[in-house]
Amino acid sequence: MADTSKPAGRLGPVFHPPGRAAYATFPDHSRGRLFPEPESATRTxxxxxxxxxxxxxxxxxxKHKTQVFVEHEGDYYRTRMTHSLEVAQIARSASRVLALDEDLAEAVALAHDLGHTPFGHTGEEALDAATEEIGGFDHNAHALRLVARLEHRYARFDGLNLTWETLEGLVKHNGPLTGRIPEPIARFNARWSLELTSWPGLEAQVAALSDDIAYLTHDIDDGLRAGLFSVDELLTAPLAGPRAKEIMDRYGELEASRFIGELVSRLIGDMVADLLTETQTRLAAAKPGSVAEVxxxxxxxASFSERMGADAQALKDFLFVHMYRHKRVTATRNRAKALIAELFGVLAVNPALLPPGWAATCGAPADAVTKGVVRDYIAGMTDGYAIQEYRRIFHKDVRL
Structure with a gap:
């Protein structure tokens, strides 16, 4: 039985990291954890x-969840784990320059994709459609459910019992939540307010921009390696095209891996430099004296400049046409979407097909409780396990 006590601040020693800006998030000013715990003697x-x-x-x-390519399509392509590690590296480096709390930025970056389903955004779309009548599915909301309830690692409470600031960054790294709030977030917020209508601290804002930098650059890497678009086509792309031409003019014909590595390195450098310059300009104008003022x-x-923001959006548009909606990727997406829909349909009406621990938490077949359990079960699957479960239940092979 999880502890249901209210948060009661911090217990134990506090840390005063050197070199932090006044607008950074300070661990010794943390609002604490939902379930009070003694502080670590060695870690903030x-x-x-x-x-x-x-x-x-x-x-x-x-490690085994799709970024763009399904796992079996090759070992060289990014997974959600390698993507998250790249986001964390960029967020930590940028936070160091801005004198922020690097550890908080890294924590938000590592957690930002925890709620993703098998087969990436395709699985999310399929699960959202299948669960529309019980509130749908949102990967940010599911990430909160995972760290607040579904992870069972500790004796005294459900979830990971993360600090308020990490939870805030997880939920709001893309900005304030307005309009329709996903039910898991609304329910948690009623218990412990995450101040959904305000911006998060700068560490979370930097993590969100680092996500953009990481996926735009590594999707160019993966797309070129997979042959979804050519270097000649890339030369027409904003942001990446001019850099690609510079490399070709300077070095001539390069081995593909060297060309891609050089291009990705330059693009990351350009985007990080722009992020730092624009953020420092905004900080100088706003002069925040605390994270509360942020x-x-x-x-x-924390932001890209207007020009970089426009170039980044144009590059996203290029990748949407040449990669995310490429016929090879679309064919796999359609098969994955059908697999998720069929799995949900059969498990919702036959919860006895679930593993015993999951089946024990269900209600009647096809009721809201059961559908919620099935949603959580499928959301936690890796690509390979989803395929394995499909084969087990339907007794037929499936290839994506």
Whole structure:
């Protein structure tokens, strides 16, 4: 039985990291954890959050979850885990320059994709459609469910018992939540307010931009390696095209891996430099004296410049046409979507097909409780396990 006590601040020693800016998030000013715990004698609360995320089952499963390519399509392509590690590296490096709390930025970066389903956004779309009548599915909301309830690693409470600031960053790294709030977030927020309508701290804002930098650059890498588009086509792309031409003009014809590595390195450098320059400009204008003033600024203080933002969006548009909607990727997406829909349909009406521990938490066949359990079960699957379960239940092979 999980402890249901209210948060009661911090217990134990506090840390005063040197070299932090006034607008950074300070671990000794943390709002604490939902279930009070003694503080570590050797780690700040945000270092502890990062470590808990790295050791979680949900993070481990990201190794076998699709980024763009399904796992069996090759060992060279990114998975959700390698993507998350790249986001964490960029977020940590940028936070160091901005004198932020690097550990908090890293924790948010590592946690930002925990809630993804098998087969990436395709699985999310399929699960959202299948569960529309019980509130649908949102990967950010599911990430919160994982770290607040579904991870069972500790005797005294469900979840990972992360700090308020890490939870805030997980839920709000893309900005304030307005309009329709996913039910898992709304329910948690009613218990412990995450101040959904304000901006998060700068560490979470930097993590969100690092996500953009990581996936735009590594999707170019993966797309070129997979032959979804050519270097000649890439030369027409904004942001990447001019850099590709510079490399070709300077070095001539390069081995593919050297060309791709050079291009990705330059693009990451350009985007990080722009992020740092624009963020420092905004900080100089706003002059926030605390993380509270960052949250109350009314706009993002970490940002790309207007020009870089437009170029990044245009590059996303290029990748959408040439990669995400490429006929090879689309064919796999359609088969994956059908697999998830069929799995959900049969398990919702036959919960006895679930593993015993999951089946024991179900209600009647096809009721809301059962559908919620099936949703959580499928969301936690890796690509390979989803295929394995499909074969077990339907007694037929499936190839994506």
């Amino acid at each position: 609360c945000y270092q502890r959050d990062r470590d808990r995320i790295l050791h979680s089952t949900a993070f481990r499963r990201l 949250r109350g600024a009314g706009r993002a203080l």
